Amino acid sequence: MGFKWDHFFVTGEPMIYGAMVSIVLVSLAIVIGLTKFKKWGYLWTEWLTTVDHKRIGVMYILCALLMLFRGGVDALLMRAQLAGPDLKILDAQHYNEIFTTHGLIMILFMAMPFIIGLMNIVIPLQIGARDVAFPYLNAVSFWLFFAGAMLLNVSFIIGGSPDAGWTAYFPLAGKEFSPGVGNNYYAIALQIAGLGTLMTGINFIVTILKMRAPGMTLMKMPMFTWSILITNVIILFAFPVLTVALALMMFDRMFGAQFFTMANGGMDMLWANLFWIWGHPEVYIVILPAFGIYSEIISTFSRKNLYGYKSMVVSMIAISALSFVVWVHHFYTMGQGAMVNGFFSITTMAISIPTGVKIFNWLFTMRKGKIEFTVPMLYALAFIPIFTIGGVTGVMLAMASADYQYHNTMFLVAHFHYVLIPGTVFAVIAGFYYWFPKVFGFKLDEKIGKITFWFITISFNVTFFPLFILGLKGMTRRTFTYSAESGFGPLNLIATIGSIGLAIGFILLVYNIYYSVRYAPRETNGDPWNARTLEWSTSSPIAPYNFAVIPTIDSLDPFWKSKKEGTSLLKGKIKDIHMPSNSGIPFILGAAFMAFGFFLIFEWWVPTIIFSIPILICLIARSFQRDHGFHIHKEEVIETEKKLRGDQYEEQASV
Amino acid sequence: MSALFPKQQVVGFIQSLVLTIIALSVYFLDIPYRISLMILIVTALLQGGLQLIVFMHMGENEDKSVLYLNLGYAIFVAVTIVFGTLWTLLWGW
Amino acid sequence: MKSKPLYSLGEESSNRILGFWLFLGAEIALFGTLFAVYLTLANNTGSAPTQKELFEMNGVMIETFALLTSSFTIGLVVNAIKLNHKKAFMSFLIITLALGAIFLGVEITEFFTYVHEGATLQSSGALSALFVLLGTHGAHVTFGMFWGIAILIQTYREGITETTANKTFIYSLYWHFLDVVWIFIFSFVYVKGLIG
Numbered sequence: 001m002g003f004k005w006d007h008f009f010v011t012g013e014p015m016i017y018g019a020m021v022s023i024v025l026v027s028l029a030i031v032i033g034l035t036k037f038k039k040w041g042y043l044w045t046e047w048l049t050t051v052d053h054k055r056i057g058v059m060y061i062l063c064a065l066l067m068l069f070r071g072g073v074d075a076l077l078m079r080a081q082l083a084g085p086d087l088k089i090l091d092a093q094h095y096n097e098i099f100t101t102h103g104l105i106m107i108l109f110m111a112m113p114f115i116i117g118l119m120n121i122v123i124p125l126q127i128g129a130r131d132v133a134f135p136y137l138n139a140v141s142f143w144l145f146f147a148g149a150m151l152l153n154v155s156f157i158i159g160g161s162p163d164a165g166w167t168a169y170f171p172l173a174g175k176e177f178s179p180g181v182g183n184n185y186y187a188i189a190l191q192i193a194g195l196g197t198l199m200t201g202i203n204f205i206v207t208i209l210k211m212r213a214p215g216m217t218l219m220k221m222p223m224f225t226w227s228i229l230i231t232n233v234i235i236l237f238a239f240p241v242l243t244v245a246l247a248l249m250m251f252d253r254m255f256g257a258q259f260f261t262m263a264n265g266g267m268d269m270l271w272a273n274l275f276w277i278w279g280h281p282e283v284y285i286v287i288l289p290a291f292g293i294y295s296e297i298i299s300t301f302s303r304k305n306l307y308g309y310k311s312m313v314v315s316m317i318a319i320s321a322l323s324f325v326v327w328v329h330h331f332y333t334m335g336q337g338a339m340v341n342g343f344f345s346i347t348t349m350a351i352s353i354p355t356g357v358k359i360f361n362w363l364f365t366m367r368k369g370k371i372e373f374t375v376p377m378l379y380a381l382a383f384i385p386i387f388t389i390g391g392v393t394g395v396m397l398a399m400a401s402a403d404y405q406y407h408n409t410m411f412l413v414a415h416f417h418y419v420l421i422p423g424t425v426f427a428v429i430a431g432f433y434y435w436f437p438k439v440f441g442f443k444l445d446e447k448i449g450k451i452t453f454w455f456i457t458i459s460f461n462v463t464f465f466p467l468f469i470l471g472l473k474g475m476t477r478r479t480f481t482y483s484a485e486s487g488f489g490p491l492n493l494i495a496t497i498g499s500i501g502l503a504i505g506f507i508l509l510v511y512n513i514y515y516s517v518r519y520a521p522r523e524t525n526g527d528p529w530n531a532r533t534l535e536w537s538t539s540s541p542i543a544p545y546n547f548a549v550i551p552t553i554d555s556l557d558p559f560w561k562s563k564k565e566g567t568s569l570l571k572g573k574i575k576d577i578h579m580p581s582n583s584g585i586p587f588i589l590g591a592a593f594m595a596f597g598f599f600l601i602f603e604w605w606v607p608t609i610i611f612s613i614p615i616l617i618c619l620i621a622r623s624f625q626r627d628h629g630f631h632i633h634k635e636e637v638i639e640t641e642k643k644l645r646g647d648q649y650e651e652q653a654s655v
Numbered sequence: 656m657s658a659l660f661p662k663q664q665v666v667g668f669i670q671s672l673v674l675t676i677i678a679l680s681v682y683f684l685d686i687p688y689r690i691s692l693m694i695l696i697v698t699a700l701l702q703g704g705l706q707l708i709v710f711m712h713m714g715e716n717e718d719k720s721v722l723y724l725n726l727g728y729a730i731f732v733a734v735t736i737v738f739g740t741l742w743t744l745l746w747g748w
Numbered sequence: 749m750k751s752k753p754l755y756s757l758g759e760e761s762s763n764r765i766l767g768f769w770l771f772l773g774a775e776i777a778l779f780g781t782l783f784a785v786y787l788t789l790a791n792n793t794g795s796a797p798t799q800k801e802l803f804e805m806n807g808v809m810i811e812t813f814a815l816l817t818s819s820f821t822i823g824l825v826v827n828a829i830k831l832n833h834k835k836a837f838m839s840f841l842i843i844t845l846a847l848g849a850i851f852l853g854v855e856i857t858e859f860f861t862y863v864h865e866g867a868t869l870q871s872s873g874a875l876s877a878l879f880v881l882l883g884t885h886g887a888h889v890t891f892g893m894f895w896g897i898a899i900l901i902q903t904y905r906e907g908i909t910e911t912t913a914n915k916t917f918i919y920s921l922y923w924h925f926l927d928v929v930w931i932f933i934f935s936f937v938y939v940k941g942l943i944g
Binding site: 209210233237241267269270273274277321324325327328336337338339340 | 718721728729731732735736739740742743744747748
């Protein structure tokens with residue numbers, strides 16, 4: 001029958017009771033607010049049923065920011081518990097749940113949606129297209145992600161969070177040692193969100209390959225677009241492995257299979273193997289878009305073409321291929337022999353080389369350029385040296401024999417935070433500042449932004465550098481406390497102080513959004529940074545159809561070229577524009593998956609089967625649907641262009 | 656009537672039947688293990704290729720270079736996963 | 749001058765076909781992983797029945813020839829599109845689905861037989877891997893049956909249009925792919941298991 005009702009609500013923890021109360025209050029506030037201001041209709045027609053890539057991107061990023069808050073609170077709780085020896089803020093069980101959710105949320109529900117959100121907003125605009133190849137599928141991707149995120153997020157109050165680490169190794173993650181519902185949440189929530197991501201992979205590869213503006217050959221694409229193309233290729237081939245691994249976990253935990261058990265022919269190490277075959281490409285999925293963002297920002301704010309375009313492309317292709325042959329470095333100490341470890345040490349060291357090429361290309365881009373120290377550029381400049389520290393410690397870890405000393409110590413924790421934060425997190429923050437005015441028509445405040453930058457950058461190093469030393473001194477990862485005799489106290493205290501600085505930084509980031517909504521001057525020209533690529537040639541806010549006339553291009557950085565030469569990109573007559581229709585099915589599908597997933601997690605089979613029915617109905621409805629979209633008539637397009645561009649309308653387009 | 660059964664498809668079908676029979680023969684004729692495996696690999700790959708080129712019209716597609724690249728990458732990943740897993744967990748030293 | 753076939757006439761149609769080929773690439777990675785799991789655990793039979801004891805060549809041969817022939821007949825369906833021959837389209841599609849049903853009937857019977865002989869998903873690592881590999885392929889075939897019925901109904905009602913032709917072509921790619929996967933299952937699970 002599955003889990004009983006007394007396992008339903010998590011009890012006995014004051015912080016969790018507090019969270020339950022806040023969730024109820026916030027949900028009530030949202031419902032009451034929407035009703036009072038009569039916004040339910042608006043919410044449904046403009047957001048819940050949208051298939052517009054720009055709106056979908058905004059929703060992804062909003063979720064990512066909320067998850068950044070949640071993952072950050074997890075981090076602060078951990079750092080509070082570790083601030084001194086033998087503290088009693090969190091017990092071991094609670095600590096385990098927190099480091100597990102911290103990892104899951106930050107990687108899968110913060111970094112991934114932030115990147116996917118940015119790719120959604122920017123890619124069609126950068127390639128001169130009106131939307132992605134499959135707008136309906138795009139909406140499905142978002143709502144599946146949302147369903148998975150919601151499921152994972154309720155786990156800590158309903159049933160209990162997963163607690164076996166974000167890597168969920170067996171046998172700990174199996175039924176015998178984790179009998180509760182927690183790791184069922186892991187298996188199902190990640191599975192649902194992962195389906196959405198795979199669909200995104202297909203969508204963006206077709207979009208980039210087939211929907212570029214005339215004249216934009218592959219080697220004339222912006223570097224961010226290249227990075228997204230390659231990232232989505234990795235997604236396409238890596239995520240199916242996760243799908244299988246999670247399904248096998250589900251069969252073991254819920255149906256008594258023997259994949260990862262310790263008796264009857266199971267092999268627990270098989271889990272680690274499968275997880276990391278996905279897991280290593282996954283970290284390249286989160287870093288390549290960051291490299292693309294930095295390429296855009298560094299080129300724009302050095303007022304120069306990106307140096308070494310071809311080698312940038314080749315290096316990313318090399319990284320994507322190599323990323324599938326390094327995975328064993330995540331478990332050098334698990335018992336396979338020296339020959340295996342040796343092979344993977346070599347491939348792991350090799351994969352650092354293409355990244356090194358990119359670092360030099362960024363430096364050469366800046367050389368003899370006119371550097372403008374805007375907030376996005378500051379993050380890019382900080383990224384280069386700090387990420388390099390993360391990278392070279394990665395090469396240290398790559399040597400299998402040396403790794404026997406570093407593995408699963410705080411040295412490893414410091415390494416991956418030194419690549420993930422200056423790499424991915426700084427990049428998405430920089431991208432957020434950079435593209436924000438394109439979407440909303442005003443910049444985030446530069447002064448607050450710079451203060452935020454310094455808080456975050458300095459505090460990051462104060463938090464994580466001591467962890468290298470702690471690791472070398474012998475402090476293991478994933479431990480909820482340590483003794484005074486160990487001598488780990490002082491460095492941990494420094495790290496905790498740093499984490500408070502990071503918290504202040506992120507509060508300032510959010511405050512900047514509020515402040516700028518209220519006070520920032522509204523721009524009308526759509527090109528606040530004097531930038532180079534096609535997305536900046538549109539108005540801000542952007543017309544629903546993106547481009548009144550699809551531009552024809554003939555070079556890299558086509559917008560820069562058109563500005564320098566005084567020519568218009570928009571040559572040609574305005575015609576009726578075909579647009580895809582909104583649809584409520586993706587939202588309903590997401591809700592159905594959430595319900596289906598929830599009951600599956602609790603192993604309540606009857607409701608599970610019942611909720612598979614709306615899923616099937618949605619698929620059948622979509623198959624029989626013959627909605628071919630609608631047209632925006634050319635008169636309306638002209639009106640919109642006049643409204644959005646004002647005087648520049650005449651210069652930009654002809655009728 | 657014969658337009659309903661195009662020659663290419665019929666020939667392809669017969670070829671796949673022949674390849675299947677060859678694969679089956681390693682069982683019915685008790686061929687030694689290693690040679691059997693070789694025969695199975697060859698027949699499976701040939702049949703796979705047959706399906707892709709003749710039946711799925713891979714070469715007629717306007718995006719065929721993308722399709723070949725996609726197939727190549729997919730096979731690279733699948734082979735790496737199968738042999739990487741077997742080497743790491745079973746055969747390696 | 750060869751004109752484009754009806755199923756890939758417009759930009760949207762050819763995008764959908766490309767998208768589906770990419771999905772098949774992902775499915776290759778998926779089934780590759782399932783094969784890796786099976787081959788790793790194939791000898792971990794514990795105290796449960798082994799593959800050599802369980803496998804019956806007769807059922808395997810029926811399944812193989814059914815699926816192979818259905819791959820031929822779905823190709824005839826696509827050919828019927830080119831000839832705009834609705835009756836041939838419907839007939840060959842119905843035959844394809846009938847052969848798929850035969851495949852599934854044999855496979856389900858096979859699974860019940862195994863369970864009856866004491867070989868279940870829970871019995872050993874090898875059997876878990878076997879059931880999940882075969883079961884995933886079988887689930888894909890089952891989904892394909894429902895998808896095929898939907899296409900049958902839609903083409904019956906709307907005729908052979910650009911939309912139904914495109915959907916049918918994509919369906920045929922799916923069906924051929926499942927046959928390719930079966931060829932590998934047949935070779936490296938059943939035949940290998942019986943000669944091993």
